Amino acid sequence: MKWTIRLAAVLLLLLVTAVPAAATSPLDLTSGFYVNPNSSPAVWARNNPGDARAARVQSGIGSKPIARWFGNESDIGGSVAAYTGAADGNDKLPVLAAYNLPGRDACGGHSGGGAGSVGAYRTWISSFAAGIGTKPAVVVIEPDALGDFNCMSDTAIQDRLGMLTYATQMFQQKAPNTFAYLDGGNAGWVAPATMASRLNSAGVRNVRGFSVNVSNYYTTSASVSYAGSVNASLGYAAKFVVDTSRNGKGSSGEWCNPAGRKLGVPAQVGGGAEMLLWVKTPGNSDGLCGIAPTVPAGQFSPNIAVRLIDGT
Template sequence: MGTPTSRPTMRRRTKKTLLIAAAALLAIGLVAVIAFVGVNAQTFFHALGARPPAVGTTIVAPTESKAALSAASPSGLSDDEAAAAAYLAEQPTAYWLTPELDPIDEVWDRIAHLADEARDQDAALAVVVYGLPGRDCGNHSAGGLDPEGYVEWTDLIGQALRNAQDVQKIVILEPDSLALAPDCGNIDERVPQLSGAADRLAGIDTWIYLDGGHSDWLPAEQMADLIRQVGVSDHVRGFATNVSNYQSTTAEFDYAHEVAGLLGGDVHAIVDTSRNGAGPAGSEWCNPAGRLIGDPGGTYGDDVVDTNLWIKPPGESDGTCNGGPDAGVWWPEGSAELTREAR
């Protein structure tokens, strides 16, 4: 594996000028030409100033995160819990789009607001799209939309993302969807669902990463085969690993390199380091005790791993296990434990 580097790379951002606006409009008009002549769309858009995530990338710290909401209403929290919420509210972390919190008639406005925050913070917009039919195979994060609703929902998300042409956009598409599919017995359903969603979400300066499991889950060969069935193309940059898990950064870099090598071509990865500061707790994945937040996003990267990011928001429960509330619910006690060495 390549050695992770801590040297930030410069990232050119688009500006609100007539020149860039004209370039963006020109890019839209040339999409059909790109397809016709066979030019790689990612390469073409790079020439217009779009750049994939890299070391030094900073994503939005959303004001609508559950950490921020808890920090704004600290009544009933201990001093440690209030301090943890305030600390985590300030950390750049992906926002999870779910149909339960951001339904079809509201998700456009959510994206628009997040894009405004990205502009204000001079940051990239990072979202996790998490609303697949039969999500989590009925486990702790069960839910999602019906097939028709999912198409409409992801189409609206894609439209809203494309409307924010001046913002770099990072999309983590349906964590666990591929890694769980063999156990759930729904690979034949998942592959077209994810491929279709990627097509609907695609746009200029939008970098999409499929579910890549993690280093202590499926063997690299099996994970690569699942990703290959969906396809890594101009619409899909690569895959994300360690989402909502606790594996070490080194192990995830090794795993990402192995999976990418099996896939071949120009395949890249993102590694979630939001909660891996103390490494894994054996095979325990659901609110294991003694964990810590990991290195900030944008710290590491190499020729395969674009960078690390905080994808799973620290402080949100994995599910009703080890004292935690329902999956995705803010857990003050857990947030205090995760940040005990950072505050």
């Protein structure tokens, strides 16, 4: 009997020591959101001081905390480490978007690319998480990834779910002070119950929660309502964040550089969600469409930026 008690004690000790310490909230480790001095609007304003729009672009957009998006670069670990290190050196919280899945933007078609294979993606996302390490950060994992299924084969869908699950595991294991959010589409795209099922299949329980309205225009209230419906189907109250970068007037039903949209509330804690964030960079084109038919996806346009500032 004594040896069984002793064995049980040893097993309990091993179990306790094997469980990592609970992560500290990155919000508690920092004093506000990081403003990237090299965001595309900030760089444009700095490089075009003689342009009458420059001061307005810098004041209205370039001076605000905006997520930095990371794609298929070779030294992703080094790039992420440098970026989060710069934020940490200023005691600020950086927001990052991981955007490198193979076949990304399958339905939209404007932002294609990504890693060349499942294996390449796994290596990339592992290095991404390791680049953050113990530094505080917020990460949005693969915008649009769970909304594009209608344009994908069953095999591609299963590969994608596996890659996303692996991504959540990497942030869980390698970035303990990061709040990571799997992207959950937007209020006008996928039914809440369907999105909840996809989030579960992609490992949402491994991370902080999910994001909504990334790169879209739905109001904060509509986005919060949608997230609540997703949570009802998830069966637990996952944390969520809302992209408010361009939702000041809500959606017109168009997603690709629509006219008449406006900047939303800048990054803040709370506001109906865990955080309201500018994930999409205001002024960066959605693709060759709408009010910017000649501006490729991801490229900054001062015309788009000023129209968002003015709401025109």
